[in-house]
Ligand SMILES: *[C@@H]1O[C@H](CO)[C@@H](O)[C@H](O)[C@H]1NC(C)=O
Ligand SMILES: *[C@@H]1O[C@H](CO)[C@@H](O)[C@H](O)[C@H]1NC(C)=O
Ligand SMILES: *[C@@H]1O[C@H](CO)[C@@H](O)[C@H](O)[C@H]1NC(C)=O
């Protein structure tokens with residue numbers, strides 16, 4: 548986590564306050580980090596290992612095998628279990644790195660995801676030790692009112708994470724686990740396996756978020772579940788992941804060789820990303836705040852739609868403001884929640900109930916433009932624009948990033964939707980210009 552914080556802080560400082568101080572700060576931060584590392588000893592080593600050392604296919608296969616073992620004993624269930632554990636239609640391909648605390652594996656999916664086809668898919672789960680499953684989720688004596696009880700439990704678990712219930716309580720089981728809970732109820736063994744499976748899935752904030760948002764096209768779809776594992780649509784971040792693509796095994800970007808084809812590809816992805824922001828603003832009972840904005844958290848799915856693939860730092864408005872309302876501070880930085888920036892009321896030591904930037908500003912600042920000062924024009928998704936739009940595009944992106952005003956005496960960075968539309972228009976023009984020349 549501290550590496551991530553350092554990256555976020557440095558990234559911001561490097562751009563805004565000049566390099567000299569920053570290098571000093573980052574070095575100091577690094578030394579502090581090293582000290583923390585030594586003192587936290589084993590725990591930290593373990594964390595770093597999880598985060599930065601390559602995963603091994605052997606461990607990943609063992610994780611899946613352990614849970615398939617539980618499925619065969621009737622301990623867990625779900626529509627994914629049979630194709631994953633018995634028929635081999637869902638096949639492990641390779642593991643992926645950079646996912647501390649989560650299992651994330653690439654799979655080949657035949658028939659189960661799309662009839663008569665083999666397509667890539669992503670298997671996710673929290674890291675759970677299979678030997679602990681029965682201890683943590685023992686069989687419970689289920690009365691007739693199990694569905695009522697389960698609906699209320701789901702309600703509670705969703706509200707605690709999302710801040711409110713984005714669907715009816717009566718729909719809770721169907722929304723969270725559309726694999727036919729009713730059909731398991733008649734069988735006393737299956738009933739427990741289904742209940743345990745739902746509970747293990749409900750322990751995972753990402754699963755809850757993706758299921759709650761599934762009616763909108765902003766998150767990958769979930770094909771099925773088996774115990775704590777869920778199989779998701781594959782949406783590689785290749786095109787968007789400008790910095791990390793050197794390390795990932797996804798196809799390098801841009802995939803085309805000619806520079807005009809490269810721009811066409813980058814501009815279309817950027818348009819998709821900007822359009823996605825509208826959905827976050829409008830599709831749900833409350834707007835969503837994206838607090839960790841970087842290219843690798845978005846991906847382009849098989850159908851060409853850009854979606855958000857890491858929901859760990861996405862919050863509904865109520866939750867976001869609860870976080871600000873409950874935070875205490877000495878400096879403004881203390882009120883930042885990852886990329887969602889706040890403001891400290893130094894007199895009272897409490898954070899203002901205000902977010903000082905918005906999703907659009909973050910996308911412009913952290914994805915569309917690069918991490919380097921503007922003169923380098925490198926590293927961002929929209930760097931190296933064709934001459935026909937470069938000047939206007941840079942002006943629009945600048946406008947998207949700078950301070951836009953003052954709210955309750957606090958400087959805010961909240962570019963209006965008009966700027967988003969302007970950037971989209973410029974990108975469409977640039978593509979049209981390429982087509983005509
Ligand atoms: C999965 O599919 C890819 C692409 O078709 C192929 O290269 C790979 O060998 C497959 N892996 C397995 C385990 O079948
Ligand atoms: C799971 O826990 C058991 C006993 O608590 C331990 O022996 C085993 O190594 C653990 N497995 C993993 C993969 O951590
Ligand atoms: C978000 O929540 C805050 C605090 O409850 C409220 O003042 C604000 O109007 C809400 N914003 C939107 C767009 O719903």
Ligand SMILES: *[C@@H]1O[C@H](CO)[C@@H](O)[C@H](O)[C@H]1NC(C)=O
Pocket residue numbers: 865866868869872900
């Ligand atoms: C946060 O505090 C503000 C001002 O006191 C209040 O208007 C708002 O409703 C609170 N928001 C939440 C989510 O508690």
